[in-house]
Amino acid sequence: MQTDLTIRQARAADVPQLEALERETYALEGYPTALFYQAIAQWPEFTTVATQTNRVLGYLLAAPGTNDELWIMSLLIDTRARGQGIGALLVRHLIDHINQSPNQFKHLKLSVSPTNLAAIALYKKMGFSKQSLIDDFLGPGEPRLIMRY
16 A cells, blocks of 8 residues: 555645546546535545555545445546555545534445446445346436445
């Protein structure tokens, strides 16, 4: 693990790096630039980055849902920084944050591709459990495993 790694709220100045990370990973299917600006404005406490010397190594984006739920919308780590525990640090940061305000959200949920075994293993290790598998969750042919903490 990186010793000079910082977990902090994302800033508008981080958006070009967030956009580049999305494009490297998802090409044209990644989140648009405007979403990052909007998330930083609307959910600043749930839009966090892991940085090392001003370089964004990964981010976590969460947003309120219904029924006192907070949803992790995206957890993405730069391919060159994977396997170093950065994803776990970002998730732990979010869990610690919501535990400080226990009345705000009763459940932390996420959706993950059922074929993304590395992510599923990480979430299970962090205390998430499988809740359901929903076909076409992100559109036709896009099933997702729903997990809850």
